[in-house]
Amino acid sequence: xxxxxxxxxxxxxxxxxxxxxxxxxxxxxxxxxxxxxxxxxxxxxxxxxxxxxxxxxxxxxxxxxxxxxxxxxxxxxxxxxxxxxxxxxxxxxxxxxxxxxxxxxxxxxxxxxxxx
Numbered sequence: 110x111x112x113x114x115x116x117x118x119x120x121x122x123x124x125x126x127x128x129x130x131x132x133x134x135x136x137x138x139x140x141x142x143x144x145x146x147x148x149x150x151x152x153x154x155x156x157x158x159x160x161x162x163x164x165x166x167x168x169x170x171x172x173x174x175x176x177x178x179x180x181x182x183x184x185x186x187x188x189x190x191x192x193x194x195x196x197x198x199x200x201x202x203x204x205x206x207x208x209x210x211x212x213x214x215x216x217x218x219x220x221x222x223x224x225x
Contacts, residue, residue: 163206
């Protein structure tokens with residue numbers, strides 16, 4: 110039957126395309142946990158850098174105003190912003206520290222506010 114050969118080829122093309130779509134979905138499900146682990150590692154690093162910067166500020170003294178800078182290491186991906194000032198009627202300073210970094214095409218950040 111000459112007509113059945115073409116139909117068989119069409120069936121194979123459709124089944125291969127469905128199979129390849131399913132394989133892509135399965136591979137994507139393996140990549141999502143890897144991306145989540147990388148993001149989690151970046152947040153962990155940012156937490157350590159916040160702790161390091163806060164200890165540095167506490168030990169060296171804090172100046173009023175805003176400042177910014179970067180951290181050495183980690184391929185220069187992590188930066189910090191600081192805003193410090195005295196509270197009216199109090200003898201302590203409010204310190205806002207933000208550590209931010211680029212993650213692919215999106216900027217992530219970890220912010221902390223405290224009083225010294």
